[in-house]
Amino acid sequence: METITIGLLGLGTVGQGVVTLLQKQAAKISRTQNFRFKLKRVAVRNLAHHQTAELPVGTILTDKITDVTDDPEIQIVVEAMGGVDVAKVAICQAILNKKSIISANKDLLATAGEEILQLAKTVGVDFFYEASVAGGIPILRVLSSSLETDQITQITGIINGTANYVLTAMEREQQAYVTALKNAQKLGYAELNPTNDVQGIDATYKLIILSRFAFGQSLALTDIPHQGITTISPAQLASANRLGLKIKLLAVAKEVNQQLFSFVGPAAIPATEPLAHVNGVQNAIAIQSNALGETTYTGPGAGAHPTANSILSDLLVTGNNIVKGICGHEFNRYRKPSAAQSLTTVPQQYLITIEDTKIEPSVLANLCQFTWQQQVTGEHYWSGLTPVISATTLTTLLDSLKHQGQQPHYVPLSNSWQMAS
Ligand code: HSE
Numbered sequence: 001m002e003t004i005t006i007g008l009l010g011l012g013t014v015g016q017g018v019v020t021l022l023q024k025q026a027a028k029i030s031r032t033q034n035f036r037f038k039l040k041r042v043a044v045r046n047l048a049h050h051q052t053a054e055l056p057v058g059t060i061l062t063d064k065i066t067d068v069t070d071d072p073e074i075q076i077v078v079e080a081m082g083g084v085d086v087a088k089v090a091i092c093q094a095i096l097n098k099k100s101i102i103s104a105n106k107d108l109l110a111t112a113g114e115e116i117l118q119l120a121k122t123v124g125v126d127f128f129y130e131a132s133v134a135g136g137i138p139i140l141r142v143l144s145s146s147l148e149t150d151q152i153t154q155i156t157g158i159i160n161g162t163a164n165y166v167l168t169a170m171e172r173e174q175q176a177y178v179t180a181l182k183n184a185q186k187l188g189y190a191e192l193n194p195t196n197d198v199q200g201i202d203a204t205y206k207l208i209i210l211s212r213f214a215f216g217q218s219l220a221l222t223d224i225p226h227q228g229i230t231t232i233s234p235a236q237l238a239s240a241n242r243l244g245l246k247i248k249l250l251a252v253a254k255e256v257n258q259q260l261f262s263f264v265g266p267a268a269i270p271a272t273e274p275l276a277h278v279n280g281v282q283n284a285i286a287i288q289s290n291a292l293g294e295t296t297y298t299g300p301g302a303g304a305h306p307t308a309n310s311i312l313s314d315l316l317v318t319g320n321n322i323v324k325g326i327c328g329h330e331f332n333r334y335r336k337p338s339a340a341q342s343l344t345t346v347p348q349q350y351l352i353t354i355e356d357t358k359i360e361p362s363v364l365a366n367l368c369q370f371t372w373q374q375q376v377t378g379e380h381y382w383s384g385l386t387p388v389i390s391a392t393t394l395t396t397l398l399d400s401l402k403h404q405g406q407q408p409h410y411v412p413l414s415n416s417w418q419m420a421s
Contacts, residue, residue, distance in 0.1 A: 002035040004319045007068035007099075008042045009090055010081030011050055011061075013188040014104050014131070015042070017304030018078055018311050023056055025312065035319050043068045045081075069094040076126075076318055078311060079103040082191070088112055095120050095127075100327055102314040104131035104307055107196070110205035114218060117330065124328035126321055128314035133206045134159050134283040136306025137299040138313065143213035143287075144332050150289040152214040154254040156414065159206045161281035161302030162190040162197035163229050163249040167266075168279040171237040171246075177230070189281050189302040199228035200249060204264045207251040214287070215253060216336030217260050223340035227265035236353045236409055239383030240268050242376045245351060246276040247411055252343060256419045263343035267414045268351045274298075275414075347390050349373070349416035353383040353409045354401065367400040369393060388418050 006022075008015055022039055030036045041060045044050045050061060062068070068077060069090055077094040079101060081087055087108050091101055101120060103109065108116070109132050120127035130140050134157070143152075158164050162184045169180035181198065184190045189197075196202040204226040208219050229249050240247045245268040253262045269276040274296045278284040283301025288294050300306035321327045359382070370393070372384040386394075394410065401408045 001030060002323055003038050004035050004322055005038050005040050005073050005075050006315070007040060007071060007074040007077045009065060009068055009077060009079045009087070011042055011044045011053055012080065012082070013304045014307045014311070015080040016053070017308030018080060019053075019055060021305060021308040021312055029316070033316060033319060035323055037315065037319065040074055041068045041071060065090045066093070069099070070097060072097075074099055075322055076100045076102060076315065078315070079105055080311070082107070084108050084111060088116065091116055092119060095123050095125055098123060098125060100126035100318045100322065101128075102311055102318065103127070103129045104311060105129070106132040106202065106205040106209060110208040110221070113209070121328060121330055126318040126327045126329070128317060128331050129209070130314050131307045131310035133209050134285060134299070135161060135301040135303060136309055137283055137285065137297050137301070138310065139210070139285050139297055140213055140331065141313070142297065143210070147287065147289060147292070148334070150291040152255070152287055152289045154288040155207075155210055155214050155252070155285060156275065157203070157207065157210065157251045157283070157285040158248050158275060158278050159251050159283050159285065159301060160197055160200075160203040160249055161283055161300070162194060163200075163203065164278065164283070164301070165189055165281045166198070167229060167232065167237070167247060167249065170232070170234060171241065172279070174234065187281070188304060198230050200226040200264045203249060203251045207253055207262065207264055210251075210285070211253045211260065211262070213332045213334065215255055215260055215338065216334035217338050217340070219260070219262060219340055224262045224264055225342045225344045229266055231409065232266050233353070233355065233409060235355045235378065235381035236351070236383075236411065239353050239376055239378060239381055240351060242378070243351070243374050243383065243385060244271045245269060245413070246271055248275060248278070250275075250414060252414070254343065254417070255338065259339045259341045261341045261343040261346065261417070261419065266411045268411050269414045343417055344412075345391050347388045347418040349388055349413035350386045350394055350410045351383060351413060352386065352397070353381055354406045355381045355409075357382050357406055359404060359406055363404070367404070368397060385413065388416060
């Protein structure tokens with residue numbers, strides 16, 4: 001039986017998950033494949049932090065990345081270190097040394113992916129990154145195989161486990177935002193610096209990768225309007241609940257007339273929709289496509305073992321390609337340029353919440369050029385659902401409320417977007 005030699009960069013939550021799962025599943029892998037994996041070297045930033053790491057007998061721990069990227073025996077490098085600059089240099093070096101790459105690094109793939117993937121193609125090595133989007137959900141492979149023959153029209157995802165965990169804990173357990181975020185960090189869901197998780201940047205990176213597979217379009221971070229969950233208040237979550245809605249951090253890309261509209265941010269979802277029931281670290285991606293209609297894929301979006309399983313599934317594909325001598329095919333071959341548009345500028349409905357308000361209903365009614373679809377008043381808040389209004393009408397209303405000394409918060413109602421056809 002052939003042995004395929006692996007090198008690992010990074011031994012954080014994901015790296016440790018890979019080490020554990022490789023050992024745990026070794027017997028099954030050698031039963032189902034005609035090769036086995038050997039983890040030869042693991043590179044870490046600080047050796048002292050990993051003295052007690054449980055590595056397979058014979059695996060060498062090093063603090064030199066080049067010990068992995070330049071080792072002629074290593075055939076596949078698993079990059080689980082995160083970050084952009086150092087990871088990019090390491091991956092390019094490994095590719096130039098003819099090693100296939102498996103990576104979970106969405107930041108790198110979203111910002112410099114095209115360039116590195118092109119290098120891998122030119123050199124003729126594999127580059128897979130299933131773990132970079134939605135942790136354990138095998139969504140990229142589904143998009144690049146089962147859905148390749150379908151025409152996708154919309155992707156709506158809950159694709160940041162940390163943000164979903166925080167919003168769920170705030171809503172269900174009345175936890176403060178800070179407490180919920182600390183718990184997500186303790187459980188290993190959040191990034192080392194959770195800014196990207198809570199500000200919607202991590203979800204935006206994942207949407208960039210998803211859009212390449214689903215729509216053939218490579219968006220930049222600046223093409224996608226993105227907001228986080230840092231200002232979502234318990235009153236917004238409570239009032240949404242009373243109106244039969246759930247607030248989630250959504251990532252949306254929708255193709256209409258050769259234009260790709262996108263948005264990442266908190267949005268209200270009717271409780272009757274499957275995405276409204278995706279809680280905690282769970283992720284979900286709802287795909288609308290012409291042949292299949294709507295399909296929804298759910299599963300754990302972060303965590304050591306779910307993410308490591310996605311990496312192991314990539315390892316199996318590459319292992320087979322190495323055995324057959326057919327490495328170098330792109331994970332995603334779809335390219336179809338379309339104009340990037342913002343979903344925030346199209347007419348839609350909004351859930352507006354005003355906290356600690358004493359504003360009279362008649363004054364509020366006078367500020368609006370429309371009739372509220374639904375309204376609810378709580379002990380410390382007032383909330384209303386607008387009909388479909390333009391972005392200009394929304395801005396005028398928010399300005400008028402602020403002029404009255406109020407502090408309005410708003411989230412859009414998902415799927416209320418009205419595009420000109
Ligand atoms: N920090 C990410 C999340 C990890 O919370 O979803 C998985 O990409």
